[in-house]
Amino acid sequence: MKRFASMLALALVVCMLALALVVCAQSASAQTLKAVTDRGMLNCGANGTLAGFGLPDAQGKWTGLDVDICRAVAAAIFNDANKVKFVPLSAKDRFTALQSGEVDVLVRNTTWTSSRDTSLGLNFTGVDYYDGQGFMVRKALKVNSALELGDASVCVQQGTTTELNLADFFHAHNMKLKSVTFATANEAVKAYDAGRCDAYTTDASGLYAERLRLANANDHIVLPEIISKEPLGPAVRHGDDQWFDIVKWVLFAMINAEELGITQANVGEMTKSTNPEIKRFVGTEGNYGEQLGLSKDWAVRIVKLVGNYGESFERNVGQGSPLKIDRGLNKLWNKGGIQYAPPVR
Amino acid sequence: MSIDLPTGSPPARVAFYNDPKVRSIAYQVALCAVIGFLVYAAARNAIANLERAHIASGFGFWNTTAGFDISQALIQFDSQTSSYGRAFWVGLLNTLLVASIGIVIATILGFIIGIARLSKNWLVAKVAAGYVETIRNIPLLLQLLFWYNAVLKALPEFRESFVIPGGIYLNNRGLFIPQPIFKDGFGWVLIALAAGVIGAIAFYVWARKRQEQTGQQAPVFSVGLALVIGLPLVVLALAGFPLAFEFPAAGRFNINGGIEILPEFAALLFGLSIYTAAFIAEVVRAGILAVSRGQTEAAYSLGLRARPTLRLIVVPQAMRVIIPPLTSQYLNLTKNSTLAVAIGYPDLVQVFTGTVLNQTGQAVEVVAITMAVYLTISLATSLLMNIYNSRIALVER
Numbered sequence: 029m030k031r032f033a034s035m036l037a038l039a040l041v042v043c044m045l046a047l048a049l050v051v052c053a054q055s056a057s058a059q060t061l062k063a064v065t066d067r068g069m070l071n072c073g074a075n076g077t078l079a080g081f082g083l084p085d086a087q088g089k090w091t092g093l094d095v096d097i098c099r100a101v102a103a104a105i106f107n108d109a110n111k112v113k114f115v116p117l118s119a120k121d122r123f124t125a126l127q128s129g130e131v132d133v134l135v136r137n138t139t140w141t142s143s144r145d146t147s148l149g150l151n152f153t154g155v156d157y158y159d160g161q162g163f164m165v166r167k168a169l170k171v172n173s174a175l176e177l178g179d180a181s182v183c184v185q186q187g188t189t190t191e192l193n194l195a196d197f198f199h200a201h202n203m204k205l206k207s208v209t210f211a212t213a214n215e216a217v218k219a220y221d222a223g224r225c226d227a228y229t230t231d232a233s234g235l236y237a238e239r240l241r242l243a244n245a246n247d248h249i250v251l252p253e254i255i256s257k258e259p260l261g262p263a264v265r266h267g268d269d270q271w272f273d274i275v276k277w278v279l280f281a282m283i284n285a286e287e288l289g290i291t292q293a294n295v296g297e298m299t300k301s302t303n304p305e306i307k308r309f310v311g312t313e314g315n316y317g318e319q320l321g322l323s324k325d326w327a328v329r330i331v332k333l334v335g336n337y338g339e340s341f342e343r344n345v346g347q348g349s350p351l352k353i354d355r356g357l358n359k360l361w362n363k364g365g366i367q368y369a370p371p372v373r
Numbered sequence: 374m375s376i377d378l379p380t381g382s383p384p385a386r387v388a389f390y391n392d393p394k395v396r397s398i399a400y401q402v403a404l405c406a407v408i409g410f411l412v413y414a415a416a417r418n419a420i421a422n423l424e425r426a427h428i429a430s431g432f433g434f435w436n437t438t439a440g441f442d443i444s445q446a447l448i449q450f451d452s453q454t455s456s457y458g459r460a461f462w463v464g465l466l467n468t469l470l471v472a473s474i475g476i477v478i479a480t481i482l483g484f485i486i487g488i489a490r491l492s493k494n495w496l497v498a499k500v501a502a503g504y505v506e507t508i509r510n511i512p513l514l515l516q517l518l519f520w521y522n523a524v525l526k527a528l529p530e531f532r533e534s535f536v537i538p539g540g541i542y543l544n545n546r547g548l549f550i551p552q553p554i555f556k557d558g559f560g561w562v563l564i565a566l567a568a569g570v571i572g573a574i575a576f577y578v579w580a581r582k583r584q585e586q587t588g589q590q591a592p593v594f595s596v597g598l599a600l601v602i603g604l605p606l607v608v609l610a611l612a613g614f615p616l617a618f619e620f621p622a623a624g625r626f627n628i629n630g631g632i633e634i635l636p637e638f639a640a641l642l643f644g645l646s647i648y649t650a651a652f653i654a655e656v657v658r659a660g661i662l663a664v665s666r667g668q669t670e671a672a673y674s675l676g677l678r679a680r681p682t683l684r685l686i687v688v689p690q691a692m693r694v695i696i697p698p699l700t701s702q703y704l705n706l707t708k709n710s711t712l713a714v715a716i717g718y719p720d721l722v723q724v725f726t727g728t729v730l731n732q733t734g735q736a737v738e739v740v741a742i743t744m745a746v747y748l749t750i751s752l753a754t755s756l757l758m759n760i761y762n763s764r765i766a767l768v769e770r
Binding site for chain 2: 119120123124127143144146147148149169176177178179180181186187188191192194195196199204205206207208209210211215219222223224226265266267
């Protein structure tokens with residue numbers, strides 16, 4: 029018995045030593061593209077509760093503007109827009125999930141700011157939606173401008189740039205603020221609907237999305253003031269330039285496709301086009317896909333399986349969706365907006 | 374043919390690596406070394422990963438401006454000038470406030486329910502049993518959400534605020550009561566209050582001693598009340614009422630001014646107190662049942678009735694059994710207050726581990742500080758309770 033006990037103790041010590049060595053070995057950094065290809069699946073962090081940007085439908089299929097970016101990345105890598113695993117993330121744990129490697133790309137309507145770009149160890153790959161923060165109030169309050177909201181209670185989600193901008197705005201206009209913060213947007217909207225606060229604030233696109241979920245959408249209006257710049261875009265980790273380039277150029281490909289007039293319907297015939305710009309885009313000329321680490325027809329895969337930027341916009345947040353948000357700033361640069369993608373050449 | 378064993382001979386000599394004492398020490402040293410090495414390796418790994426990913430580390434964020442607002446702050450907090458460190462203190466004070474008041478209410482309620490469950494009255498006993506069984510078996514988070522929504526739905530809208538004469542407003546944004554503003558001379562009233570409390574305690578001690586010696590009782594409660602409340606009131610009147618009130622007034626959207634008690638605070642307090650009281654009730658019942666039946670019978674035979682028996686004989690002896698599990702329940706209540714994040718009450722976890730962590734991105738430092746704070750609070754609570762426990766411990770003759 030004593031012999032058995034001592035053998036067991038020895039085995040335990042050896043196991044712990046081995047575990048310690050394994051823990052040490054984990055610090056080697058993985059190349060994300062290789063890891064994703066080996067896994068056969070792209071891990072994406074998305075919202076999970078925001079209509080138009082990241083929301084699973086009744087059958088469990090994820091849809092949204094942000095979701096489409098991830099599907100486009102998967103299409104470019106695997107030629108299959110469904111090889112994506114979506115992880116719903118709250119505002120509190122979205123950055124930790126990306127930093128720790130739980131997800132490869134974060135597409136969760138995240139605002140691009142300098143502190144997030146630097147001290148959080150993230151790289152923003154572009155802007156898929158130029159947004160701004162606004163307020164939603166009940167029509168019955170007869171408020172026409174955000175400047176009349178002094179002394180009002182405002183429901184807001186904690187840990188967001190929304191919270192900071194709200195405090196700045198009220199302070200700048202010498203208005204007293206009573207903010208009520210909640211961990212998730214769901215709870216904040218519920219409290220607003222229950223009458224706990226007079227106003228709800230978040231990005232304007234979110235206001236339109238959340239208004240649909242209120243008991244009586246027509247009782248609420250969105251105030252005209254936009255009090256901040258909220259460029260929303262995908263983010264990846266520091267330290268992997270190739271992966272950064274891939275996610276960046278997937279979004280640029282979608283914007284370029286719209287600019288060149290390539291849609292999901294006509295991409296087949298566009299591959300036979302003689303226009304030099306289109307030829308470079310679809311890959312019949314040059315090896316721009318290989319330079320990224322993808323295939324020659326990387327851009328064709330994206331447009332065929334997901335669509336171009338305009339199609340994705342209209343389908344998810346534009347006129348083809350319940351939100352009916354006007355394209356506004358998100359129009360192409362040559363159509364009056366500021367969506368601009370560098371050329372593929 | 375018995376074998377003659379030599380008595381008193383020294384034990385057989387073995388090699389030192391077979392000596393059980395040496396072996397046990399060696400295993401323990403090896404285990405400590407392995408654990409220490411694991412901790413060191415994990416910490417080194419974490420630091421290397423943080424550096425490689427260019428994530429900021431260190432405690433520089435403590436003095437950075439917060440930039441956000443907190444709905445309930447017991448100390449001065451301004452979004453434009455206060456730092457993350459100050460936000461930490463605000464959150465900590467909110468946690469301590471709800472935990473301390475919650476502990477008091479839960480204890481009182483728990484004792485009442487626990488004793489009620491042992492009542493001879495069938496209805497009272499069954500109601501108490503039903504309370505305990507229901508409340509204990511529903512998760513606390515659901516109870517908190519229920520209380521929050523029940524509190525919000527039961528209260529009137531701002532425009533139909535319930536007004537109590539004297540400047541008290543009640544609506545679904547909170548309870549607003551007049552805020553006392555202390556003018557010069559109020560210091561005397563505070564000194565009078567302290568003197569009154571000390572006087573009441575001194576009178577109680579003197580009355581106990583006199584009762585032990587002569588058997589005569591003294592009206593401790595009324596004298597104590599007169600000292601604690603009457604004396605400050607007299608001084609207040611003599612000093613010319615150095616007290617003004619800031620009355621809450623209705624603005625366009627909200628009531629402004631006065632002391633504001635948030636519905637989030639009330640919901641958290643109710644939820645925590647009622648939940649923990651169910652557990653404390655069972656602890657109290659166990660303690661009372663642990664006192665030998667002979668004590669009660671002896672007390673009855675001396676002519677003591679049920680209520681004095683309970684108060685003077687049974688409960689003091691039951692306290693020895695009650696205190697250790699009661700400590701656990703207090704610690705549970707303190708830690709359960711972190712569920713405030715679900716209903717929007719700005720406690721330490723919501724403010725610090727929620728907002729500050731997200732704005733600074735420094736998860737490791739923030740979570741480590743929060744864990745250290747809760748550890749300190751829990752250790753302090755159990756230390757106090759253990760001191761009380763050792764004072765009432767049974768001293769064997």
